[in-house]
Amino acid sequence: MKIAITGGAGFIGSHVADTYIAAGHEVIIIDNFSSGNKKNIHPQARVVQLDITSPEIDELFKVEQFDILNHHAAQIDVRVSVKSPMFDATQNIIGGLNLYEAAARHGVRKIIFASSGGTVYGDQEEFPASETHPTRPCSPYGIAKLSNEHYLFYYAKQYGVSYVALRYGNVYGPRQNPHGEAGVVAIFVKKMLNGEQPIINGDGLKTRDYVFVGDVARANLLALNDSAQGAYNVGTATETDVTTIFRHLQAIINPDCPEIHGDEKPGEQLRSVISYERIQRELGWMPEVEFMQGLEKTVGYFRG
Numbered sequence: 001m002k003i004a005i006t007g008g009a010g011f012i013g014s015h016v017a018d019t020y021i022a023a024g025h026e027v028i029i030i031d032n033f034s035s036g037n038k039k040n041i042h043p044q045a046r047v048v049q050l051d052i053t054s055p056e057i058d059e060l061f062k063v064e065q066f067d068i069l070n071h072h073a074a075q076i077d078v079r080v081s082v083k084s085p086m087f088d089a090t091q092n093i094i095g096g097l098n099l100y101e102a103a104a105r106h107g108v109r110k111i112i113f114a115s116s117g118g119t120v121y122g123d124q125e126e127f128p129a130s131e132t133h134p135t136r137p138c139s140p141y142g143i144a145k146l147s148n149e150h151y152l153f154y155y156a157k158q159y160g161v162s163y164v165a166l167r168y169g170n171v172y173g174p175r176q177n178p179h180g181e182a183g184v185v186a187i188f189v190k191k192m193l194n195g196e197q198p199i200i201n202g203d204g205l206k207t208r209d210y211v212f213v214g215d216v217a218r219a220n221l222l223a224l225n226d227s228a229q230g231a232y233n234v235g236t237a238t239e240t241d242v243t244t245i246f247r248h249l250q251a252i253i254n255p256d257c258p259e260i261h262g263d264e265k266p267g268e269q270l271r272s273v274i275s276y277e278r279i280q281r282e283l284g285w286m287p288e289v290e291f292m293q294g295l296e297k298t299v300g301y302f303r304g
């Protein structure tokens with residue numbers, strides 16, 4: 001199949017591209033390189049340097065006649081969305097709509113969307129949260145992810161473009177950007193390897209559901225199946241706190257690295273963990289990479 005991957009030069013999108021190419025699909029990456037990197041890109045992928053909000057998207061979809069749109073391009077920083085909800089909505093809502101309009105007009109059969117199980121549910125009532133958990137996102141970023149899912153439901157009803165929304169936990173692994181605020185694993189690994197001091201925010205007891213990027217790419221492959229429809233969590237149903245991650249990395253990289261705690265960052269969710277029961281039952285997906293194994297692979301990548 002001919003597949004457009006937005007954000008395919010980034011961390012997760014580039015692994016999805018590799019997995020699709022390995023399965024024999026034709027991949028065209030659409031990326032503005034705001035955080036993506038040319039060295040992440042598979043040599044067999046074609047690259048179109050373009051912003052997803054651009055009016056040129058329509059012409060591209062018209063000329064290329066993609067079968068599938070896999071949408072990973074986004075402004076990914078929750079704190080940026082809090083500081084600038086308008087910027088976040090322009091990238092993460094308007095950018096999506098621009099793609100979905102082009103997809104509906106030019107024969108795309110299915111859209112696979114990178115949603116967020118860590119943010120669409122908001123403060124959880126159940127642990128782990130299933131897809132039927134109430135959705136009460138607490139950030140503009142989470143609101144944008146959920147609104148994309150609503151728009152996709154609308155495009156499916158109105159135009160018959162089917163969709164899958166993959167609600168990821170906290171994705172980690174090789175190629176994650178160690179700068180900015182997104183990935184604590186990448187940030188800690190890079191700092192420890194550089195002999196710098198990682199700082200744990202507050203008590204470090206906030207938990208997240210850490211899922212390895214290779215497992216996430218495999219979920220994107222299964223999402224191509226006709227039977228895959230609607231929203232699926234992609235996580236491990238396991239909670240890990242930040243201090244535990246620090247100690248694992250200390251054991252792998254540098255047992256002498258002191259454990260230092262800084263100020264608490266206000267406003268962050270205390271716990272987040274998602275069930276993978278639906279995607280296991282319907283698509284046969286389950287996480288395969290154990291956390292320690294995933295951390296070793298990530299450290300190996302950053303060691304070079």
Ligand SMILES: NC(=O)c1ccc[n+]([C@@H]2O[C@H](COP(=O)([O-])OP(=O)(O)OC[C@H]3O[C@@H](n4cnc5c(N)ncnc54)[C@H](O)[C@@H]3O)[C@@H](O)[C@H]2O)c1
Binds near residue numbers: 012036050091117171
């Ligand atoms: N990393 C996680 O833990 C996580 C969790 C849940 C959901 N997601 C979602 O997965 C997707 C990929 O995230 P990632 O961690 O790989 O981030 P990333 O920053 O590595 O990748 C994003 C890619 O999109 C590109 N991009 C950004 N804005 C663009 C625009 N306007 N036009 C064209 N290209 C643009 C960037 O250059 C980059 O290559 C995002 O939608 C993100 O919200 C990530």
